[in-house]
Amino acid sequence: xxxxxxxxxxxxxxxxxxxxxxxxxxxxxxxxxxxxxxxxxxxxxxxxxxxxxxxxxxxxxxxxxxxxxxxxxxxxxxxxxxxxxxxxxxxxxxxxxxxxxxxxxxxxxxxxxxxxxxxxxxxxxxxxxxxxxxxxxxxxxxxxxxxxxxxxxxxxxxxxxxxxxxxxxxxxxxxxxxxxxxxxxxxxxxxxxxxxxxxxxxxxxxxxxxxxxxxxxxxxxxxxxxxxxxxxxxxxxxxxxxxxxxxxxxxxxxxxxxxxxxxxxxxxxxxxxxxxxxxxxxxxxxxxxxxxxxxxxxxxxxxxxxxxxxxxxxxxxxxxxxxxxxxxxxxxxxxxxxxxxxxxxxxxxxxxxxxxxxxxxxxxxxxxxxxxxxxxxxxxxxxxxxxxxxxxxxxxxxxxxxxxxxxxxxxxxxxxxxxxxxxxxxxxxxxxxxxxxxxxxxxxxx
Amino acid sequence: xxxxxxxxxxxxxxxxxxxxxxxxxxxxxxxxxxxxxxxxxxxxxxxxxxxxxxxxxxxxxxxxxxxxxxxxxxxxxxxxxxxxxxxxxxxxxxxxxxxxxxxxxxxxxxxxxxxxxxxxxxxxxxxxxxxxxxxxxxxxxxxxxxxxxxxxxxxxxxxxxxxxxxxxxxxxxxxxxxxxxxxxxxxxxxxxxxxxxxxxxxxxxxxxxxxxxxxxxxxxxxxxxxxxxxxxxxxxxxxxxxxxxxxxxxxxxxxxxxxx
Numbered sequence: 001x002x003x004x005x006x007x008x009x010x011x012x013x014x015x016x017x018x019x020x021x022x023x024x025x026x027x028x029x030x031x032x033x034x035x036x037x038x039x040x041x042x043x044x045x046x047x048x049x050x051x052x053x054x055x056x057x058x059x060x061x062x063x064x065x066x067x068x069x070x071x072x073x074x075x076x077x078x079x080x081x082x083x084x085x086x087x088x089x090x091x092x093x094x095x096x097x098x099x100x101x102x103x104x105x106x107x108x109x110x111x112x113x114x115x116x117x118x119x120x121x122x123x124x125x126x127x128x129x130x131x132x133x134x135x136x137x138x139x140x141x142x143x144x145x146x147x148x149x150x151x152x153x154x155x156x157x158x159x160x161x162x163x164x165x166x167x168x169x170x171x172x173x174x175x176x177x178x179x180x181x182x183x184x185x186x187x188x189x190x191x192x193x194x195x196x197x198x199x200x201x202x203x204x205x206x207x208x209x210x211x212x213x214x215x216x217x218x219x220x221x222x223x224x225x226x227x228x229x230x231x232x233x234x235x236x237x238x239x240x241x242x243x244x245x246x247x248x249x250x251x252x253x254x255x256x257x258x259x260x261x262x263x264x265x266x267x268x269x270x271x272x273x274x275x276x277x278x279x280x281x282x283x284x285x286x287x288x289x290x291x292x293x294x295x296x297x298x299x300x301x302x303x304x305x306x307x308x309x310x311x312x313x314x315x316x317x318x319x320x321x322x323x324x325x326x327x328x329x330x331x332x333x334x335x336x337x338x339x340x341x342x343x344x345x346x347x348x349x350x351x352x353x354x355x356x357x358x359x360x361x362x363x364x365x366x367x368x369x370x371x372x373x374x375x376x377x378x379x380x381x382x383x384x385x386x387x388x389x390x391x392x393x394x395x396x397x398x399x400x401x402x403x404x405x406x407x408x409x410x411x412x413x414x415x416x417x418x419x420x421x422x423x424x425x426x427x428x429x430x431x432x433x434x435x436x437x438x439x440x441x442x443x444x445x446x
Numbered sequence: 447x448x449x450x451x452x453x454x455x456x457x458x459x460x461x462x463x464x465x466x467x468x469x470x471x472x473x474x475x476x477x478x479x480x481x482x483x484x485x486x487x488x489x490x491x492x493x494x495x496x497x498x499x500x501x502x503x504x505x506x507x508x509x510x511x512x513x514x515x516x517x518x519x520x521x522x523x524x525x526x527x528x529x530x531x532x533x534x535x536x537x538x539x540x541x542x543x544x545x546x547x548x549x550x551x552x553x554x555x556x557x558x559x560x561x562x563x564x565x566x567x568x569x570x571x572x573x574x575x576x577x578x579x580x581x582x583x584x585x586x587x588x589x590x591x592x593x594x595x596x597x598x599x600x601x602x603x604x605x606x607x608x609x610x611x612x613x614x615x616x617x618x619x620x621x622x623x624x625x626x627x628x629x630x631x632x633x634x635x636x637x638x639x640x641x642x643x644x645x646x647x648x649x650x651x652x653x654x655x656x657x658x659x660x661x662x663x664x665x666x667x668x669x670x671x672x673x674x675x676x677x678x679x680x681x682x683x684x685x686x687x688x689x690x691x692x693x694x695x696x697x698x699x700x701x702x703x704x705x706x
Binding site for chain 2: 159162163174176177178179180270271272273274291294295297299303306307310311314
């Protein structure tokens with residue numbers, strides 16, 4: 001039976017060395033999909049109708065819809081094997097499992113860092129590429145539209161994305177909690193360790209004015225240029241400390257660079273304006289006593305790691321609630337999928353027509369009044385005959401679809417033309433569309 | 447229960463409910479409850495206003511001042527604290543409002559001002575003191591938030607309450623603004639009070655314990671403002687000064703209540 005399948009590998013199952021060999025750059029995804037779907041390509045043989053390729057640094061996955069799920073999966077595996085013969089760690093899901101996987105990936109429940117936001121953008125890019133390649137149809141479109149909606153719901157209804165988990169973002173979050181806004185604040189980077197650089201860049205991105213200070217002036221100049229800041233010589237350290245709001249230290253010095261004596265003077269000359277000092281260096285660059293000064297907030301690497309661990313723990317707890325949301329949505333998606341099969345559509349179409357005709361008939365008979373039973377039966381028979389005749393052609397056309405399953409596009413068209421899903425939603429609480437989706441649909445109809 | 451009594455009970459109930467809502471919002475991050483807390487407080491203030499209109503005085507007593515004071519804090523908070531993070535300060539202020547309101551009902555009608563004490567200065571004295579107190583209550587909420595937030599930041603307790611409270615900068619700025627507004631009002635309040643007392647009872651020493659606390663409170667707020675300008679004392683020191691100043695102002699109220 002036709003169904004959704006996914007075959008791929010991720011950071012859970014395959015090492016980076018393998019993932020990078022299989023990854024497809026954004027610009028190449030479209031071409032790769034066309035090759036896959038070509039008549040002589042891997043999916044051509046399996047008569048796959050729709051496909052999508054998701055390639056990020058943590059995963060390479062192929063989502064597909066075809067008449068024979070088994071054949072689709074075999075072809076997808078074959079595709080990976082053609083690209084890297086010794087490929088290992090491939091997983092496969094079909095049906096509800098595949099939808100669940102897509103929803104979990106979109107919601108960042110399957111990510112290396114749970115709750116990280118990039119995956120959603122990468123998935124949207126993958127959908128766009130598939131649309132451009134012409135390999136996205138009703139089925140996958142619906143699946144990924146739902147996946148994005150699930151992801152949004154998970155983000156708003158749980159705290160899965162709460163609390164920063166990387167050192168640069170934790171530093172920025174803390175700065176926000178001290179200064180309200182980082183924009184326009186002065187950040188000073190002392191030394192040019194890699195993590196310090198990353199954090200400084202993050203501050204610059206958020207609109208902080210950055211000053212870079214390093215023993216090697218050249219390196220400081222390069223970084224300053226890269227992030228649009230300025231660089232100063234080490235001799236200006238006390239002045240710059242007085243002007244700064246945030247100080248990041250990441251030198252390789254084995255003695256304190258920001259000593260207690262130096263900072264005492266600095267605190268006085270800056271008239272006790274709050275100062276946030278982030279010491280990312282090991283060994284430490286800042287005398288721990290500085291953390292006890294009035295309005296000076298000092299965080300070292302251990303502190304930041306601890307914050308990251310705490311926040312990750314919160315995210316993991318929240319993941320339980322997120323999984324429940326995913327589960328509900330998988331059930332809704334399965335329910336929609338079932339509605340796409342032929343039998344329920346025929347029943348719904350018949351009901352739709354006879355409901356309308358019966359209702360009109362009742363009204364007319366009431367208005368006419370004084371009809372005897374024979375007249376009534378005759379009129380009812382006539383209306384039934386009209387429904388049957390009107391539906392004969394559309395129904396046989398629907399039934400003619402391939403493989404006894406019906407032509408999915410035709411079924412979808414019929415459901416939309418006669419608003420069958422709407423009628424169904426009234427009757428069937430199990431297919432609960434989110435309110436927003438209903439509103440959007442109504443808006444479109446208007 | 448009389449109509450007035452019913453309004454009083456309803457108002458107390460609504461203030462209590464809003465306290466619970468704000469506390470749940472701050473301590474447990476209860477978003478669902480949080481959506482209604484502001485509305486409940488607004489309803490409580492409306493019910494409070496209805497109660498005041500129904501009761502029709504007596505005005506000019508310490509109890510009515512306390513009642514006006516709690517209404518003033520509630521209204522000021524509903525109107526000014528709109529940002530979600532600042533709204534969290536409701537957890538500190540709504541219990542205070544509730545206590546003031548209940549206090550105002552303790553001896554309703556007792557301690558009425560005798561005719562000889564009445565003067566044109568009385569309404570002025572009460573108005574400026576009530577307004578000043580409202581400002582200091584807001585400053586107190588911000589200062590309490592600051593001290594708590596700073597403590598959490600220094601102890602690296604960064605999940606939960608820390609996430610929900612405003613930034614240190616915002617709390618410091620809010621506290622300063624409120625003290626700047628409250629200070630001249632308190633000054634005027636003390637001056638009118640002293641002037642009136644001197645006229646009323648010539649020869650009697652001006653300083654009663656309650657008045658002493660008013661002066662201490664004034665000095666504390668003056669120190670908070672002066673040290674900020676001169677040596678840049680801000681943040682925790684300013685917050686602690688503000689809290690102490692407010693506690694002294696509370697002592698003045700308690701003093702009057704006891705005397706009444």
